[in-house]
Amino acid sequence: MIGFYTLFYKELLRFWKVSFQTILAPILSSLLYLLVFSHVLETRVQVYPGISYTSFLIPGLVIMAVLQNTFANSSSSLIQSKISGNLVFILLSPLSYLEIFLAYIGAAVVRGLLVGLGVYGVTMLLYDVPLRLPLWALLFAIAGSMLLGALGIIAGIWSEKFDQLAAFQNFIILPLTFLSGVFYSIHSLPSGWQYLSHLNPFFYIVDGLRYGFLGTSDISPYFSLGVVISCLIVISWLTVWMLKSGYKIRH
Amino acid sequence: MVAAIEIHQLYKRYGAFSALENINLSIYPGEFFALLGPNGAGKTTLISILAGLTLATSGHAKIMGHDVVSDYVNSRRNLGVVPQELVFDPFFTVREALIIQSGYYGIRKNETWIDEILHRLDLTAKADTNMRALSGGMKRRVLVAQALVHKPPVIILDEPTAGVDVELRQALWFFINQLNREGHTIVLTTHYLEEAEALCHRVAMLKQGKIVALDSIRNLINGIQGCSIQLRLSSETLPPILQEWPGSRHEGLHIFKIKDYFQVETLLAILRSEHIQVLEMQLQQPDLEEVFIKIMGAESSDVS
Ligand SMILES: Nc1ncnc2c1ncn2[C@@H]1O[C@H](COP(=O)(O)OP(=O)(O)O)[C@@H](O)[C@H]1O
Ligand SMILES: [Mg+2]
Numbered sequence: 280m281i282g283f284y285t286l287f288y289k290e291l292l293r294f295w296k297v298s299f300q301t302i303l304a305p306i307l308s309s310l311l312y313l314l315v316f317s318h319v320l321e322t323r324v325q326v327y328p329g330i331s332y333t334s335f336l337i338p339g340l341v342i343m344a345v346l347q348n349t350f351a352n353s354s355s356s357l358i359q360s361k362i363s364g365n366l367v368f369i370l371l372s373p374l375s376y377l378e379i380f381l382a383y384i385g386a387a388v389v390r391g392l393l394v395g396l397g398v399y400g401v402t403m404l405l406y407d408v409p410l411r412l413p414l415w416a417l418l419f420a421i422a423g424s425m426l427l428g429a430l431g432i433i434a435g436i437w438s439e440k441f442d443q444l445a446a447f448q449n450f451i452i453l454p455l456t457f458l459s460g461v462f463y464s465i466h467s468l469p470s471g472w473q474y475l476s477h478l479n480p481f482f483y484i485v486d487g488l489r490y491g492f493l494g495t496s497d498i499s500p501y502f503s504l505g506v507v508i509s510c511l512i513v514i515s516w517l518t519v520w521m522l523k524s525g526y527k528i529r530h
Numbered sequence: 531m532v533a534a535i536e537i538h539q540l541y542k543r544y545g546a547f548s549a550l551e552n553i554n555l556s557i558y559p560g561e562f563f564a565l566l567g568p569n570g571a572g573k574t575t576l577i578s579i580l581a582g583l584t585l586a587t588s589g590h591a592k593i594m595g596h597d598v599v600s601d602y603v604n605s606r607r608n609l610g611v612v613p614q615e616l617v618f619d620p621f622f623t624v625r626e627a628l629i630i631q632s633g634y635y636g637i638r639k640n641e642t643w644i645d646e647i648l649h650r651l652d653l654t655a656k657a658d659t660n661m662r663a664l665s666g667g668m669k670r671r672v673l674v675a676q677a678l679v680h681k682p683p684v685i686i687l688d689e690p691t692a693g694v695d696v697e698l699r700q701a702l703w704f705f706i707n708q709l710n711r712e713g714h715t716i717v718l719t720t721h722y723l724e725e726a727e728a729l730c731h732r733v734a735m736l737k738q739g740k741i742v743a744l745d746s747i748r749n750l751i752n753g754i755q756g757c758s759i760q761l762r763l764s765s766e767t768l769p770p771i772l773q774e775w776p777g778s779r780h781e782g783l784h785i786f787k788i789k790d791y792f793q794v795e796t797l798l799a800i801l802r803s804e805h806i807q808v809l810e811m812q813l814q815q816p817d818l819e820e821v822f823i824k825i826m827g828a829e830s831s832d833v834s
Binding site: 280281284286287288289292293295354360363364365367368370371372373375383509525529530 | 578581582583584585602603604606607611613615617618619620621622624630631635636637638653676776782
């Protein structure tokens with residue numbers, strides 16, 4: 280228990296000591312998206328009747344920031360430790376693979392939620408943002424960020440160099456988040472793209488979080504939650520298996 | 531008595547390459563043991579398997595009776611490892627690094643012991659310095675400190691004095707020797723053979739993944755017959771009769787192997803009759819280095 284707590288705390292310190300880059304910078308970039316997109320599209324697009332485009336966009340931006348930052352946290356921490364060699368301090372210790380898993384995920388979720396709260400907090404100052412069902416929103420934010428935290432561990436373990444991690448991020452994580460309906464409702468897409476969007480697990484996270492904010496969504500939040508939790512279980516199982524087998528970290 | 535380290539029929543292969551082959555080794559509590567061998571012999575691989583950083587292809591290893599795979603929690607609690615590479619976490623100060631390392635071992639209040647190791651490793655003044663700002667020698671000492679936070683009975687140091695200046699090297703040896711006197715089992719690798727000879731009781735020599743010698747230093751040295759005599763002579767070229775004499779030549783010095791002291795007289799008599807004068811003379815007793823070179827074979831006398 281102390282072992283888990285220490286690693287969790289160390290991981291928190293790691294991003295907290297550079298919070299300018301790890302918390303403030305992502306909040307700022309979300310805000311830029313918001314200002315540009317809402318300025319251009321506010322008067323032209325209405326996704327749900329009676330809901331402004333800005334209100335539609337904000338939950339999407341919040342969850343996009345959460346997902347990208349949880350992924351960034353666990354993956355970059357692991358690859359930095361691997362490449363600089365200081366992962367050895369963890370590997371030499373009696374920490375179990377479950378403790379390692381939970382500590383990395385936990386710290387990543389905390390960073391993701393801090394960034395998400397930051398984005399939400401700042402947008403509240405500028406716009407009138409509804410938060411109708413906060414528990415639903417929190418549920419999706421936590422489940423979604425755990426999923427991305429686990430994916431970050433997988434990417435961090437699998438990558439041997441920074442550019443491999445960048446590839447993972449640019450060719451898998453980024454497209455999946457951008458094509459998950461952050462900026463639009465998938466109902467506005469041609470049916471082929473709609474079908475493809477349903478295969479994207481991130482879509483369910485975004486849609487579910489939007490349900491928490493607006494009380495309305497493209498599909499049932501229960502179904503979305505089921506999909507997200509199932510993905511979380513599968514990915515967590517894979518991550519734990521990788522850690523347990525020592526894949527790429529214990530030769 | 532349970533062995534501090536017990537290695538049984540251990541093999542490690544990387545694809546077709548065999549890094550360790552049938553290693554069997556027992557090291558007892560309180561021993562000061564050296565693992566010697568040229569670069570690439572497999573020393574670090576063996577240490578990594580004991581530490582759980584690397585998985586053996588087959589065979590078993592135990593630390594204080596705990597299997598390093600199936601009972602890794604207890605084997606790791608009993609083991610402190612100083613890695614060969616100079617690794618550090620740039621986010622933390624020396625003290626933070628040690629507190630965090632203690633936490634990984636489940637130890638919460640460790641300040642007294644941390645202060646003591648900082649003091650004994652002469653790191654107290656650097657305790658609140660960021661790891662990034664430390665010199666190589668300082669980082670090496672922090673690595674030693676990190677290996678000791680949980681007071682492990684067995685300590686393994688992989689080339690602890692590589693790239694370290696003479697003064698610090700002596701300080702480290704003194705400290706390691708002290709740990710041994712306090713009852714810790716010490717295993718180390720080094721390429722300073724004189725220092726290994728001065729401190730260690732027993733050595734294993736590894737060559738291409740196999741143990742080629744395993745004995746006390748005294749027995750290994752006694753196993754070498756005779757000694758050698760080093761001469762600087764007035765003539766560079768030797769008479770034919772001396773060219774046959776077993777020995778070698780090193781930077782203008784002639785080294786002749788002799789089986790017993792009586793042969794010194796024979797050698798000098800030949801030189802006199804050839805009118806060659808002796809400018810310098812030194813008698814050399816066999817040492818660990820000689821044993822090492824002999825066992826590793828002339829072609830791989832590169833000790834580093
Ligand atoms: N991960 C690895 N993959 C392939 N070969 C390796 C790996 N690690 C070590 N080796 C090889 O195993 C041999 C032993 O290496 P090592 O244990 O580091 O030797 P030493 O510490 O005695 O210098 C070397 O030939 C090295 O190239
Ligand atoms: Mg080595």
